Amino acid sequence: AQSVTQPDIHITVSEGASLELRCNYSYGATPYLFWYVQSPGQGLQLLLKYFSGDTLVQGIKGFEAEFKRSQSSFNLRKPSVHWSDAAEYFCAVRTGGGNKLTFGTGTQLKVEL
Amino acid sequence: EAGVTQFPSHSVIEKGQTVTLRCDPISGHDNLYWYRRVMGKEIKFLLHFVKESKQDESGMPNNRFLAERTGGTYSTLKVQPAELEDSGVYFCASSLLQVPNTEAFFGQGTRLTVV
Numbered sequence: 001a002q003s004v005t006q007p008d009i010h011i012t013v014s015e016g017a018s019l020e021l022r023c024n025y026s027y028g029a030t031p032y033l034f035w036y037v038q039s040p041g042q043g044l045q046l047l048l049k050y051f052s053g054d055t056l057v058q059g060i061k062g063f064e065a066e067f068k069r070s071q072s073s074f075n076l077r078k079p080s081v082h083w084s085d086a087a088e089y090f091c092a093v094r095t096g097g098g099n100k101l102t103f104g105t106g107t108q109l110k111v112e113l
Numbered sequence: 114e115a116g117v118t119q120f121p122s123h124s125v126i127e128k129g130q131t132v133t134l135r136c137d138p139i140s141g142h143d144n145l146y147w148y149r150r151v152m153g154k155e156i157k158f159l160l161h162f163v164k165e166s167k168q169d170e171s172g173m174p175n176n177r178f179l180a181e182r183t184g185g186t187y188s189t190l191k192v193q194p195a196e197l198e199d200s201g202v203y204f205c206a207s208s209l210l211q212v213p214n215t216e217a218f219f220g221q222g223t224r225l226t227v228v
Contacts, residue, residue: 004155034216036219041221042221043116043117043119043204043219043220043221043222044156044204044206044219044222045219046216046218049216051214090156092156096158096161096169097161097163097168097169098144098146098161098163098168098208098210098217099144099146099206099208099215099216099217100146100158100161100169101146101148101156101158101217102158103148103155103156103157104155105153105154105155106155106156
């Protein structure tokens with residue numbers, strides 16, 4: 001069965017530090033992968049997506065993610081975290097018709113000033 | 114352009130009552146999805162509409178949940194009668210129909226609390 005694993009439930013980083021959020025997926029075909037972010041009181045906002053081509057994808061707010069097929073991973077990175085990045089981050093894979101998504105459990109990011 | 118809009122943002126009801134959640138997708142989006150996140154767990158797929166037709170309702174938990182999308186525009190999700198385990202955040206999303214390399218746009222969610 002398709003699944004997405006985000007091994008880190010909570011992560012705390014200092015402002016200005018680099019960030020890497022891990023995501024591993026289990027999916028038989030070529031995956032369509034997404035990272036969404038939910039800030040407090042907000043809906044889910046798409047950060048970036050991978051469909052094909054270049055395995056390093058750039059997103060909004062200075063985020064990037066790298067697709068590694070050999071490791072079944074799609075980790076999210078940011079070189080310098082800002083306090084406004086504090087939010088919950090979700091990795092997802094398209095697993096059905098249209099945009100049916102399977103999500104990971106989310107990673108709550110806390111940023112220390 | 115307006116995004117996906119969900120009403121209400123919060124709802125607190127007693128066990129056994131009925132609640133109806135509404136979702137207005139982005140104009141022109143024929144795909145509409147409902148998801149739910151129970152506290153502390155992952156966001157789970159409930160069902161998928163293509164226009165007014167249910168394409169996939171494999172995630173609907175039981176027959177207390179009824180989703181409709183009359184006319185292929187807005188959608189409602191009714192829970193009747195509500196149980197304690199129905200508490201959670203219900204998300205709606207929409208996407209274009211014919212464009213393969215596109216993403217789903219999500220609403221802000223409806224937080225449902227059953228007491």
